Amino acid sequence: MSDEPFRLLAPHTIRFCPLCASALGRAPVPPDQREQAVCGACGFVFYLNPKVVAGTIPERDGRILLTRRSINPGRGLWTFPGGFVDFGESVTDAAMRETFEETGLKVELTGLHNVYSYPGAPVIIVYRASVVGGTLTACAENDLLEWVRPDEIPWEMLAFPSTRDALREWVAARGEMSRG
Secondary structure, three states, rough: OOOOOOOOHHHHHEEOOOOOOOOEEEEOOOOEEEEEEEEEOOOOOOOOOOOOEEEEEEEOEEEEEEEEOOOOOOOOOOOOOEEEOOOOOOHHHHHHHHHHHHHHHEEEEEEEEEOOOOOOOOEEEEEEEEEEEEOOOOOOOOEHHHHHOOHHHHHHHHHHHHHHHHHHHHHHHHOOOOOO
8 A cells, every 4th residue: 555645637747749749728618618638749638528427235134334445545445345446437336337347246236326427526426226246345446344223324434525425315315314
């Protein structure tokens, strides 16, 4: 585990054209004239769009499965299973794959929970899920997996705004009291 700071792809970190390796500059681009990274040599416009994360809230007997992260961002904090959608993969397939990779559990998606979007962050698409197989197993990205009731959610130890918002909505949909 490295103690290096978490590195993020952002407009100020993009310096070279992925097509010709020339330096990128900033310039307004039609039709809206928004400033983008543009290659002065080949004219390639590097549009930096948000990545997509797919996650699940696995449910069983009134409890949900949370994972404690052992990597950054959010090391030591709790979230639900999820991760980046790979190129060529559907969001639903990614949600099920990430859940299996992070928990050892095979899930069936039971519905869209919600979509979360915050400036400078990935778009997070969260599904409700039920367990249909597998064996609960931690992975390199987490060090603890816990089934929790709504009143056991560690509100002060949640990893991301999307985690907090999704779990608040999950609790509210069940008419439970939330401290979050």
